[in-house]
Amino acid sequence: MGEPSATVGVLALQGDVREHETAFGEVGVRTRRVRRPADLDGLDGLVLPGGESTTLSMLLTSSGLFEPVAEAIGGGLPVFGTCAGLILLAERVEDGRRDQRSFAALDVTVRRNGYGPQRFSFEGRVVLAPDPPGEPMPAVFIRAPVVLAVGAQVEVLATEGEGATPVLVRQGHVLGATFHPELTADRRLQRLFASMAEPAARRGR
Ligand code: GLN
Numbered sequence: 677m678g679e680p681s682a683t684v685g686v687l688a689l690q691g692d693v694r695e696h697e698t699a700f701g702e703v704g705v706r707t708r709r710v711r712r713p714a715d716l717d718g719l720d721g722l723v724l725p726g727g728e729s730t731t732l733s734m735l736l737t738s739s740g741l742f743e744p745v746a747e748a749i750g751g752g753l754p755v756f757g758t759c760a761g762l763i764l765l766a767e768r769v770e771d772g773r774r775d776q777r778s779f780a781a782l783d784v785t786v787r788r789n790g791y792g793p794q795r796f797s798f799e800g801r802v803v804l805a806p807d808p809p810g811e812p813m814p815a816v817f818i819r820a821p822v823v824l825a826v827g828a829q830v831e832v833l834a835t836e837g838e839g840a841t842p843v844l845v846r847q848g849h850v851l852g853a854t855f856h857p858e859l860t861a862d863r864r865l866q867r868l869f870a871s872m873a874e875p876a877a878r879r880g881r
Contacts, residue, residue: 687722785826
């Protein structure tokens with residue numbers, strides 16, 4: 677990438693905000709913390725970090741961000757949810773709290789904490805599909821959700837383990853990872869999202 681051209685918001689209500697900022701900074705993408713609706717103005721993309729999806733859901737409501745973020749995603753704003761962030765994007769959530777809300781932008785079924793206590797936190801090797809290309813990537817999973825089913829419109833961009841469980845999925849302008857790409861050194865996913873958030877790419881849609 678040459679000069680930074682996209683500004684990506686990082687939802688900064690809870691979770692590992694700084695790690696996302698550092699990771700995007702390393703690939704030349706400007707970031708802005710999003711805490712209030714006005715922080716969404718003029719963004720080219722939005723990252724929903726990991727944390728606790730139940731807490732994030734409550735904070736999104738109390739901050740007044742839930743509706744404006746839902747509207748922005750519905751209007752085509754590229755969004756990248758990691759771990760709890762992916763849960764917030766999923767159309768169907770198993771083992772969630774009953775009052776937990778979702779933007780329902782990704783046609784997937786996820787189960788919260790779906791790897792169970794044996795795999796509470798683990799480092800796996802993720803096998804990438806053609807886009808983004810290349811070698812398997814080390815990936816950190818922390819109380820991660822499991823993607824149980826994906827709809828026909830959803831591309832599975834990476835899998836993990838013998839059962840080839842989907843761990844990176846994309847549906848148009850919506851990207852979701854069950855792991856934490858901001859916690860490892862590989863920057864392919866930040867580059868992929870940067871390309872989705874490029875103003876030129878967005879105008880072409
Ligand atoms: N278990 C968390 C949830 O259900 C997600 C964990 C994470 O984001 N690292 O929201």
